[in-house]
Amino acid sequence: MTNTNADGALGTLGAPGQDTDVLVEVTDLAVHFPIKRGVLLDRTVGHVHAVDGVSLRIRRGETYGLVGESGCGKSTLGRALLRLERPTGGTVVFDGTDLSGMKGEPLRRMRSRMQMVFQDPLSSLDPRQSVEALLVEGMRAHGLDRDRETTAARLRELLAAVGLPISALRKYPHEFSGGQRQRIGIARALTVGPELIVADEPVSALDVSVQAQVVNLLEDLQGEFGLTYLVIAHDLAVVRHIADRVGVMYLGGLVEEASSDELYAEPRHPYTRALLSAVPVPDPVVEDQREQILLSGDLPSPASPPTGCRFHTRCPWRRPERCATERPELRTLTPGHRVACHYAEDIPAGALPPQDPA
Template structure:
């Protein structure tokens, strides 16, 4: 049963200009027609370039950003239509771990006050002692000592502050947690501990996660289903193993070709797709397929004018590409002028290709020439 369903969700920010009176002259199409479903107890991973709308979508689910149109159905209730007071009460069941832990913590409150504030607002814990016992238990589970209760956010490292953010979400005993880059501020060794902790908590508390991340290895490790976003739209969605084994959308194929392989011989001799051109502005997205300006397999007429729908290609693998079947079958070949396929051949002494320009970097540093996942 689906715990969370998004139906054609759009979040558009108006662009205003004027000297004496502001007038709307356009919109930034941050999220433009997202439909997806998250099953109870599942982890849904969301990846995409910086500026593609991942965080905006996560904030829209909690209505921290206004929803322009569409439905956000959580456990049978359309959150987009709830009055403000009912939405406030519903937020106990929906929590968010923010990307910037320092910016999300009140510097004037100590850790006990920060964590107890939400509990008191939602009536969790009979008194201060009961809330303190619960807070101490959660702090221990996220790897912080009980002595942290009297300290302030500036006294902790970035990684410790992120764990405080995780604890703040957990003390309210939510059903769904939006994790916006939950481990990006942590050391590699601590990342593994926190990811294992999130999985352990999911099993013991029946949690459901929507994980927003740029590290493809993190997303693969923790996610059951992965959605790939590009310029405010979902271009591919599939079970984690299926997506990594056989990416179908040209954008996803370019991302996966940039992920380093732990085998040095295979890494030096494998093909890579280097995308050309800059990411279009979300204030003026291209007509037709959003990716056609950088797509190696672009076909002039249809791709330029007709926006593809997410189509199920079997096994829950959905792709928004007119020619996904032809690309997978190899009957449609890429155009090398748009995205040359570079083969490392150290045996012949050829130099490896230079890193892609800044505009070619893919999701938040995990794209061609900038991949960090393994």
């Protein structure tokens, strides 16, 4: 895992392609799904704002962690980055190439450089195909299955890399455990030699005893193949272990971004503080003394997001006169640390007392 210096982790988002160290640059990305109604003739009556104005950069060789509650738009962002979902607005630039308007054969060729590892390894693997057929399928689609000997050598290399025996090639997905199936999914993503892997909740469907093995495997593969990761997860402990930088999403937007060490040591956005306060600490003394933040209300619907700051309906430090009317920009507080909160400097210092939830 590459430890990115926080002083150079992001900077000001500028024109695409200016920094050759940046592999992926997302600018004002939006993904809105239409809400249809009607019996004979569908008509659009609204939109679900799954992703709404996200800007971030992922540098070569780093692991970028994306966290947030279910329904905040994490997975949609990852799929839009790979163009599995068509963006409504904004741009996605991969290694200097704008993917936003790309389609057909050029997009298919570009996808060999970007792959995805899905959350549920059983549903993402075709139960009718053997492991060999699953792995060869991607190679064949991108013209990498040139001859039998070369393909066989490549399959042996991949299975060894993910810790599976050669005999696994003849078996089918249902014959493996959950951890082994996820290793097959990782091997399938590696068959075409990608530079970027989007891992969508890669360990959430696995037993706790297996999660650490898969996380360690991802780290080992990153060093061996020079991979760049976007790891999407709701488990903050997993992200802390694997990520160099972390972005926190809430209701379609990025509310905080920092290096992993800085974010966990000094969260500045109220939502991030609330998420971290909910993570149990295996020390009863520390657990009893640390800050506990309880959020009021339910998560608003992305079909009708609140005006102003989207978190203000649940924020203990909200000030209605500003938070309900003005949406905060994702601004830089310290080098590499961006926060979308009007009062990010005042809350940790205690200059802004929390409001009564009622």
